[in-house]
Amino acid sequence: MTSSDGVRSYGGRPVADRRAERRERFRAAGLELFGTLGFAQVTISALCAEAGLSRRQFYEEYSGSEELLTEIYDRxxxxxxxxxxxxxxxxxxxxLHDVARAAMNAYLDAVATDPRYVRCLFVEAGGVSEKMEAHRVAGRDDWARYVTAAIATLPTTTCTPSEYRATAFVGALVSVVHRWATADERPDRAYIVDLLSDLLLELARSHSDGEPKPYGSEHT
Structure with missing residues (x-):
């Protein structure tokens, strides 16, 4: 039904609110199951059981489990x-070193404090499909652009690194955090924060000639 102000409702609650709650329950279910069992081992029925919702409700929100994983990854x-x-x-x-440490601490807080986040982000998102792989690569490139733009705003920065340099940092960041978060024996968090901060500072302080020329352009 529709209320007097034009907002669709069901059972006295706006439909948009009910759908948002439903998606949140499916995200929580996906995080739990993908992050503990692995994407390939999880069925739609298992997701619905974990969320306490029906298959019909799942397909009203998602085209399949890959779309749900993508949403969790993006979140x-x-x-x-x-x-x-x-x-x-x-x-x-x-x-500047304090800024870098704060940024790296914040990144670890966001992705490495929950092993389910680590698995969904660094393991399960890879190799699902060509579409998901393209999305994951696009996400890496988004981070490279983000890092480049962030460094450009620092008052003590003398140059803006190319996105290739930023991509190299993002690759190191992901590899180090993944290894540290999944290792049986690992160094103190402070060591990882210092390591990543040093890499970020090197990127911020390194001199760059800008974006590299296309391959072969030097011969044209």
Whole structure:
């Protein structure tokens, strides 16, 4: 039914609110099952049972489990960027090393404190399909652009790194955090934060000639 103000409702609650709650329950179910059992081992029926919802309700929201995994992946990435941004802004007037440490601490808080996040982000999102792989690569490139733009705003930065340099940092960031978060024996978190901060500072302080020329352009 539709209320007097034009908002669709069901059982006295706006339909949009009910759908948002439903999607949140499916995301929670997906995070739990994908993050513990693995994407390939999880059926739609298992997701519905975990969420306490029906298959009909699932397919009203998602085309399949891959779309749900993509949404979970995007949520983790967005939260990480939001926290890194907030941390950097909070320490914007501090020493550059403190800014880098705050940013790397915020990233670890967002992605590495829950093993389910680590698995969904660094393991399960890879190799699902060509579409998901393209999405994952696009996400990596988004991070490279984000890092490049963030460094350009630092008052003590003398240059803007190319996106290829930023991509190299993102690759190192992901590899280090994944290894540390999944290792049986691992160094203290402070060591990882310092390591990543040093890499970020090197990127911020390195001199760059800008974006590289296309391959072969030097011969044209």
């Amino acid at each position: 983790i990435q967005a939260t990480a960027r939001e926290r890194v941004t907030a941390a950097a802004l909070t320490t914007a007037h501090a020493d």
